[in-house]
């Protein structure tokens with residue numbers, strides 16, 4: 295049997311001897327159940343090199359903020375481990391949200407990190423359990439109060455957001471209101487594992503049909519000049535770009551790995567049923583469809599470098 299799935303690495307190069315992923319059994323999840331219950335020593339698993347843009351930059355900023363919900367902690371845990379062996383001095387604050395304490399991943403490992411590296415702080419938020427040492431649901435007010443000093447001079451700050459679509463959307467909006475620019479916010483959305491890539495695309499497409507968009511003129515601004523295309527929202531923005539001969543990276547094609555991100559300059563798109571608009575916003579082009587009369591995407595390497 296062969297199937298392909300994309301997972302964040304929970305290991306860190308230079309820290310762990312080999313690549314590791316962390317798989318949480320999703321209720322009714324076909325593949326997660328198979329991996330947890332059936333994979334055994336002797337099975338052969340092939341893997342491709344890591345892809346995506348949800349990584350730390352070579353030169354670290356002075357302050358790092360990490361916002362995770364549920365299994366969104368996985369890639370963030372990997373980054374925290376990388377900080378352990380970095381010779382750059384960085385303050386890191388982790389805001390980790392779960393429903394109950396039993397949902398917390400890497401609970402012991404995060405405690406050890408906190409103990410060994412006082413520059414790494416971890417704050418737990420539980421929405422459905424009162425527990426000593428943990429807070430309730432994460433709110434905009436909490437972030438505003440907590441980061442008051444930091445955000446008054448936020449230039450040397452990067453924020454990494456990983457979790458469900460609703461969680462990432464809320465935190466991204468709050469951080470924007472509190473003064474972080476879109477280039478200071480990196481995000482990876484864990485879309486519901488109950489939806490296949492085909493279903494996710496269908497979700498976007500059906501919304502496109504509902505709002506009945508007119509023909510969209512898409513302008514891809516590249517290092518070689520502007521490449522234009524027309525679309526009525528039938529195919530993803532990634533496919534439109536590839537069709538016009540633009541070489542653009544992609545891997546999972548299902549909104550998970552982040553390899554296909556593009557930066558919007560104007561216009562709006564529908565991404566997995568959600569409308570996204572605004573200059574500087576990043577979209578996952580493999581599951582996004584144009585939704586406004588004009589759409590401009592900034593693919594210039596100088597602009598995309600900020601995503602890395």
Ligand code: FES
Pocket residue numbers: 543544545546547548549550551552553554555578579580581
């Ligand atoms: S998110 Fe993986 S290719 Fe688009």
